Amino acid sequence: MVLKTCGTNIVRNVGQLWVRFSILRQPRASKVSTVRSFAGVVQNTNHPGNQSIDRRRASTSLFAGVLSQPSSSQANGGDCGGNKFAPACIDPKLVATLAEVEDLPNHPEKLLIDVREPSELEATGRIPTSINIPLKTVHGELNLRPEAFEAKYGRKKPALDDAIIFSCRSGVRAGQAAFEADRLGFQNVKNYVGSWMEYGPKHGFPV
Numbered sequence: 413m414v415l416k417t418c419g420t421n422i423v424r425n426v427g428q429l430w431v432r433f434s435i436l437r438q439p440r441a442s443k444v445s446t447v448r449s450f451a452g453v454v455q456n457t458n459h460p461g462n463q464s465i466d467r468r469r470a471s472t473s474l475f476a477g478v479l480s481q482p483s484s485s486q487a488n489g490g491d492c493g494g495n496k497f498a499p500a501c502i503d504p505k506l507v508a509t510l511a512e513v514e515d516l517p518n519h520p521e522k523l524l525i526d527v528r529e530p531s532e533l534e535a536t537g538r539i540p541t542s543i544n545i546p547l548k549t550v551h552g553e554l555n556l557r558p559e560a561f562e563a564k565y566g567r568k569k570p571a572l573d574d575a576i577i578f579s580c581r582s583g584v585r586a587g588q589a590a591f592e593a594d595r596l597g598f599q600n601v602k603n604y605v606g607s608w609m610e611y612g613p614k615h616g617f618p619v
Contacts, residue, residue, distance in 0.1 A: 497590035497603045499583045506590075508577040508604040513611060516541045522575040523567060525550075527589045528608070532581065536608060537617045539579060543567055547585045550592050572597050579604040579611075581619075 492501035516524055517540055524542040526533065533544055543565045545553045553561070561569035570576050576598055578586040583605035590603045604611075612619050 495587060495591040497578075497587040497594070497601070499587055499603070499605050502587065502603060502605065506602055508579075508602040510606055510610055510614065513539060513577065513579070513604055516577075519575075522577060523570050524577045524579060524604075525589065526608075527578055527580050527585050536612055536619065539608075539611055542579065545589075547580070547589050550589045551596070554593060554596055554598070570598065573599050575600045575602070577602045577604050579607045581608045583607045583609075 492498040496502065497506060513524065516522055520541075524539060526538055526542045526544050527547040527550060528544070529546050530544060538544070545565075553564075556564070556569065558569040561567075576590075576593055578589040578593070578601070580586040580589075583603060586605070586607055587603045590601045593601045608617075609619055611617075
């Protein structure tokens with residue numbers, strides 16, 4: 413009897429650890445299903461009566477904290493719509509830093525595109541070496557023929573593997589522009605998430 417009880421406890425404890433690990437890897441709907449299923453298993457593997465009910469309740473409460481935890485997308489500010497350049501979801505390796513942007517005059521091979529409206533640039537100023545392509549025109553402008561792009565912006569049109577950094581006021585529109593460029597096949601794209609709200613005050617410009 414002692415050996416049987418110990419064996420049952422060991423199986424139950426291992427099962428609880430396995431289910432907890434599984435729940436952490438599942439979406440919320442699946443988590444609820446897993447908890448309910450496991451609670452039923454606990455009830456069925458114990459003796460009938462109040463003891464099994466208490467254990468079922470204990471097993472269910474074991475995962476209550478897991479269910480209350482926000483998912484990764486919620487923790488990151490909600491669904492980013494599949495845009496890996498959105499500030500709430502972006503991988504640090506896709507972020508251009510202030511130091512990198514300040515060093516752009518020494519790197520003419522990198523292109524900084526400010527996607528704010530021209531009126532915004534007139535009111536606040538612009539980052540040196542940047543060209544202005546408003547967000548709503550990014551798709552069309554990046555599809556220009558190389559000679560047309562260079563004639564319009566005074567910069568060589570980037571090749572698909574050239575470095576492109578997008579900026580705006582707060583990194584949101586820059587993230588949308590970076591996503592668009594990525595969809596067009598540009599492979600070395602970054603979002604300057606700090607954008608003008610970081611750069612402007614650092615250099616004495618209005619936001």
